[in-house]
Amino acid sequence: MPQQPLAQVPLDSRWHWQERGLCRSADPLLFFHPQNERGSSRVRRDQSAKRICASCPVRLECADYAIRAREPYGVWGGLSEDEREAIYRRLDSRYVAGPVGNGLHLAGDVINRAISRDALGLGA
Numbered sequence: 629m630p631q632q633p634l635a636q637v638p639l640d641s642r643w644h645w646q647e648r649g650l651c652r653s654a655d656p657l658l659f660f661h662p663q664n665e666r667g668s669s670r671v672r673r674d675q676s677a678k679r680i681c682a683s684c685p686v687r688l689e690c691a692d693y694a695i696r697a698r699e700p701y702g703v704w705g706g707l708s709e710d711e712r713e714a715i716y717r718r719l720d721s722r723y724v725a726g727p728v729g730n731g732l733h734l735a736g737d738v739i740n741r742a743i744s745r746d747a748l749g750l751g752a
């Protein structure tokens with residue numbers, strides 16, 4: 629399960645969904661880029677992580693959490709760092725985590741585009 633210490637964990641966080649995450653049995657290195665990874669290597673690694681997320685039963689809970697916590701690193705809920713960063717840029721700098729579900733509301737249609745065939749590297 630992606631997790632790192634810089635995120636602002638929402639006060640109402642519940643973690644039970646993490647028990648069902650498919651990444652628990654995947655290589656954690658798929659979900660976080662190594663230092664200085666760029667270009668096609670990064671795209672391919674992100675796509676590999678996204679393909680796991682795409683069939684994960686707790687993808688929406690995961691994406692919701694990550695957006696609300698403003699997780700800066702890793703693929704969460706099928707959303708890459710860049711996709712989440714674009715969502716964060718739309719937020720007021722005084723943003724504090726809203727209630728459960730607010731992350732999905734903020735993501736809008738990005739949440740589905742993130743695991744489209746094109747985003748998974750499977751062609752349009």
Ligand code: SF4
Nearest residue numbers: 649651681684690705
């Ligand atoms: S959506 Fe992806 S990152 Fe989130 S729990 Fe599932 S496999 Fe892990």
